[in-house]
């Protein structure tokens with residue numbers, strides 16, 4: 141993904157601060173999130189990890205109000221999201237999720253510009269579409285293709301471009317590259333991290349891949365049973381002492397790295 145002067149936010153731009161204050165949500169007897177208090181500084185990349193059902197997606201979706209909490213509040217730069225007009229709130233936040241959900245009958249350009257069309261009735265100008273395609277490293281002539289003519293990784297790039305079309309300061313990503321092969325996933329993760337820097341974003345990303353979290357995030361939240369049980373930097377997590385849930389998650393990539401190192405040291409098998 142590349143620098144595109146016609147799109148970039150101002151060089152001094154910094155994504156907003158995000159604060160969760162006593163945020164809780166239950167479904168019947170199931171507590172999905174249990175009174176989360178946490179803060180994200182402007183411009184930080186936070187990865188949320190944790191076992192299945194620990195509440196990661198529910199917490200993420202309280203930010204753009206895809207889920208309304210039962211109690212507590214989420215604040216973006218101090219403003220309670222519950223008090224904001226819903227469409228305006230969602231237009232100001234980029235949202236990327238697994239199996240991105242492009243409209244199959246619309247071209248790539250129309251998919252990227254869907255937010256603009258819904259908001260103003262007007263398509264996104266061609267030069268903006270071009271700038272966004274440049275930004276996510278897709279050829280410009282893809283603008284006229286249909287989603288079915290793209291690979292899964294290319295479709296996810298369109299999803300990132302669509303999320304960036306409204307020039308948001310905050311990006312929410314829910315397993316954005318989870319359905320892709322490991323090589324494409326690594327490339328997209330790395331390129332997205334560069335975009336996060338370049339555009340001065342605040343990013344919150346849910347991932348099942350601890351290695352991805354360790355490599356790309358500034359801070360990692362480990363969730364268990366609806367709570368954040370560790371909030372640490374990648375270096376702190378790797379060093380240990382962040383609790384059993386964090387240790388169990390870090391153990392997987394650590395063990396894999398150790399095994400591969402041992403295999404390399406042993407040399408090629410006869």
Ligand SMILES: Nc1ncnc2c1ncn2[C@@H]1O[C@H](COP(=O)(O)OP(=O)(O)OP(=O)(O)O)[C@@H](O)[C@H]1O
Pocket residue numbers: 167170171172173190191192193194195196197198199
């Ligand atoms: N709409 C719903 N109705 C009932 N229970 C729900 C609903 N959405 C989530 N839950 C429950 O809330 C809990 C947290 O779900 P959530 O999707 O946030 O977990 P997660 O950590 O994102 O899981 P995964 O990693 O599997 O996607 C789970 O026990 C889930 O079954």
